[in-house]
Amino acid sequence: MHILIIAPEQNPVPPSVGGSVEHCIYQIAKKISPIHRVTILSKLRGHLPAKSIHGHITIYRVTGKSKESYLTQVLRAVKGKHFDMIQIDNRPRFIPMVRQCFPRTPISIFLHSTTFISSSKTSAKQALSDLGKANLIIGNSLSLQNHVKRKFPSLQHKVHHVHLGVDLNQFILRKERIRTKVSPFVILYAGRLTPIKGIPVLMKATHLVKKSIPSARLVLAGGAGKSSYKRHLQQVASSLRIPVTFKGAVSRGQMPQFYRSGDCFVCPSQGHEAFGLVNVEAMASGVPAVASKNGGIPEIIRHGHNGLLVSKFRSPEHFAREIIKIAKQPSLAKKLTHQARKDVTAKFSWRTTARKLEKLYAVKAKTYK
Structure with a gap:
């Protein structure tokens, strides 16, 4: 498969500080099997180049002062390219424009919170319309999956959950701390x-x-x-x-x-x-x-x-x-x-996360052939 991942408009992939969604995107992409190709579109910011290649991963970084201008630049960068699966992270409002440009490609929305389907960011009617144009709706927990199902019962058949992970080589078990009476x-x-x-x-x-x-x-x-x-x-x-x-x-x-x-x-x-x-x-x-x-x-x-x-x-x-x-x-x-x-x-390893996504995407991509 060739998977396109569209990051939010705020931070580059990978982020050096903060950017939890962008961090997850990068870690998952690294653990997707190299038999697949992954293209990531993210924000151009800081010292990172406009394009970088890491094995089976290609990252394009584009400008954009607003969500709309950023998404316009994203779609311009991938115009004419073929993808077997498109993943949009945490931005349901991106779905309609992406669907318009890729009418025959399955789209997954990976939700990391309830924020962008809540009244503080959108209306229930608008969120239902946006999510309805996706083929898969993935929450990062069973709790989030159930929240989406309750809020949008007509979309229940599209909703799944895939837990996030951690780099087990980076976050290692520390040596046992020996505290004394004066240790804080x-x-x-x-x-x-x-x-x-x-x-x-x-x-x-x-x-x-x-x-x-x-x-x-x-x-x-x-x-x-x-x-x-x-x-x-x-x-x-x-x-x-x-x-x-x-x-x-x-x-x-x-x-x-x-x-x-x-x-x-x-x-x-x-x-x-x-x-x-x-x-x-x-x-x-x-x-x-x-x-x-x-x-x-x-x-x-x-x-x-x-x-x-x-x-x-x-x-x-x-x-x-x-x-x-x-x-x-x-x-x-x-x-x-x-x-x-x-x-x-x-x-909760990133490889476990990536493997579950691969299985979901392989089934969905096959139905579109």
């Missing part, structure tokens, strides 16, 4: 600094943890969409009198070391977390994970088996209770981390 207990968070991610809840939980674990400190990795929100978080930390380090946006290459620097990883998401890739990365790195029981996270973390889940995830007290378990029960932490690595290795 480091709580990690990675992700965007936005209200829906629940960072104030985590800060309040850290304040409570410090009553039992005085050395507890919080380290946050991630950029803020608005500088005013970062200032708000700094004020919250100051009012709670907890030590917080804001590392800002951490490069992809530095993330494995970031995870290995902590004693506990916390994902306190307050809204629907479609998958939660950061949890998988932490688990692969041997860091005990504590996360909100929402969205697709329970598909990754099983409470007491390979991590800890917080059902009442709006409560700092409930997060603090689970974090303290990790700090005070080394045998539990060790058990969770070793099981987590086993589970990630078995279920």
Whole structure:
């Protein structure tokens, strides 16, 4: 097969910092079998060239100040070319124009969240119209698949899910950390600094943890969409009198070391977390994970088996209770981390993700011949 992947208009593929969707695109493409050809269209930005070739992958990067102008440049770049399958990532509004240019090619929309099918970005009527022009609708979790089916019941027959993965060679199991009485207990968070991610809840939980674990400190990795929100978080930390380090946006290459620097990883998401890739990365790195029981996270973390889940995830007290378990029960932490690595290795590698997509696409492409 020759697969075309159209990335969103924001970041290049591969991204050096942030760009979780573009990161997933690149990692999946690398693991697609080399018997297939993959062409990726993404944003031209930074030091990356307009065209690069990596084995069976060809990446074109184009300009565009808006979504519309970007998509126009994308379609201009692939005009006249033949593809067996087209994958659009996280931009349902791209589907109609792509369908117009490729009326006889099967199109897959790979959704990474509910954002671009929600009222904040589009109407239900428009989303239904856009998704209806795709042949496959793929969510990155069973939770997202079920959300789409409930919202658009007429499209149920098109909807599937394929879990994301992690680079098991990059995110390796760290050596067991030996803490002394004077060693700090480091709580990690990675992700965007936005209200829906629940960072104030985590800060309040850290304040409570410090009553039992005085050395507890919080380290946050991630950029803020608005500088005013970062200032708000700094004020919250100051009012709670907890030590917080804001590392800002951490490069992809530095993330494995970031995870290995902590004693506990916390994902306190307050809204629907479609998958939660950061949890998988932490688990692969041997860091005990504590996360909100929402969205697709329970598909990754099983409470007491390979991590800890917080059902009442709006409560700092409930997060603090689970974090303290990790700090005070080394045998539990060790058990969770070793099981987590086993589970990630078995279920959440990028090769597993790519293999599932290949099977879906091979069946769909065959029906179009």
